[in-house]
Amino acid sequence: MSQEFKEKVVLITGAAHGQGRATALAFAREGAIVVGFDVAKKIEYPAYDFGTNDELDSLKAEIEASGGQALVFVGDVRDDQAITYAVESAISAFGHIDILFNNAGICAYGEVDTLSDEAWDAMIDINLKGPFMVTRRVSKYMKQQKSGVIINNSSVMGLRGGNRLSHYVASKWGLTGLTKSWAIELAPYNIRVLSIHPTGVNTPMNDGLAAMEGATPQEIAERSAPNLIDVPWLEPQDVADSVLFLASDKAKYMTGSQHVLDAGLLTQ
Numbered sequence: 001m002s003q004e005f006k007e008k009v010v011l012i013t014g015a016a017h018g019q020g021r022a023t024a025l026a027f028a029r030e031g032a033i034v035v036g037f038d039v040a041k042k043i044e045y046p047a048y049d050f051g052t053n054d055e056l057d058s059l060k061a062e063i064e065a066s067g068g069q070a071l072v073f074v075g076d077v078r079d080d081q082a083i084t085y086a087v088e089s090a091i092s093a094f095g096h097i098d099i100l101f102n103n104a105g106i107c108a109y110g111e112v113d114t115l116s117d118e119a120w121d122a123m124i125d126i127n128l129k130g131p132f133m134v135t136r137r138v139s140k141y142m143k144q145q146k147s148g149v150i151i152n153n154s155s156v157m158g159l160r161g162g163n164r165l166s167h168y169v170a171s172k173w174g175l176t177g178l179t180k181s182w183a184i185e186l187a188p189y190n191i192r193v194l195s196i197h198p199t200g201v202n203t204p205m206n207d208g209l210a211a212m213e214g215a216t217p218q219e220i221a222e223r224s225a226p227n228l229i230d231v232p233w234l235e236p237q238d239v240a241d242s243v244l245f246l247a248s249d250k251a252k253y254m255t256g257s258q259h260v261l262d263a264g265l266l267t268q
């Protein structure tokens, strides 16, 4: 097995399940030390299942069982104290954080004339302010190291509009803007910043949206537009593969750019 990320430390938010977990396991298989961070409990909005403590613990156990190293932290990306604790603990344990995957996020439908302040605030605070709050603490160390890669999980919805998804779309376009701006600001420190833009992905988020909408997970995935390549959705492993490529030296001249994993959706 190649160990492309041997001794690299990767911090992943939203690591308990879905895309974050698949990416954590993929990095661990390539020798990286994983620092997982997840709210690991049901929060006020949206009304679907979030990651759990058990999932976070089993992620650590699975990595350790195959000879890897992992630390996991329970915390909300809106909570500076929890973020700071996780980041400082990782630095104390390993001395550096090389890769940050800002992945934690929520999604829900809502019409503009009935969207509550609470729904708007939760969406923007978790999906847009959250990556800022985590990057604020991590980039300090990356700047000192003069190296790092930050990958933001936006969405195809960070590059187009979406029906009944305006607050989600706003948060994801915002993340695209943060990607470009941080890339400029952090380039002098040898830190690359990129965003990924997946089409529907087969995760608990998609299942949760389906349950809330009284639809099948497949209908939710196909709601935005049909993918050009005939698949209903991506698997979390497909996202992990792209994140590992972007974090690797093979992508050393890529920064500030938007990487679509959209099965051709945005082409139409």
Ligand SMILES: NC(=O)c1ccc[n+]([C@@H]2O[C@H](COP(=O)([O-])OP(=O)(O)OC[C@H]3O[C@@H](n4cnc5c(N)ncnc54)[C@H](O)[C@@H]3O)[C@@H](O)[C@H]2O)c1
Pocket (backbone or CB within 6 Å): 013, 014, 015, 016, 017, 018, 019, 020, 037, 038, 039, 040, 041, 049, 050, 051, 052, 075, 076, 077, 078, 103, 104, 105, 106, 107, 126, 130, 153, 154, 155, 156, 197, 198, 199, 200, 201, 202, 203, 204, 205, 206
């Ligand atoms: N599933 C899709 O179809 C899809 C498509 C494109 C982009 N995305 C984006 O990909 C990212 C991951 O999505 P997923 O499909 O794996 O979702 P998911 O809901 O399956 O998993 C998200 C994880 O993030 C955690 N999380 C949520 N809010 C948090 C918070 N405030 N603080 C800390 N952790 C929190 C959850 O507990 C969960 O473990 C999200 O940013 C999402 O917007 C998802």
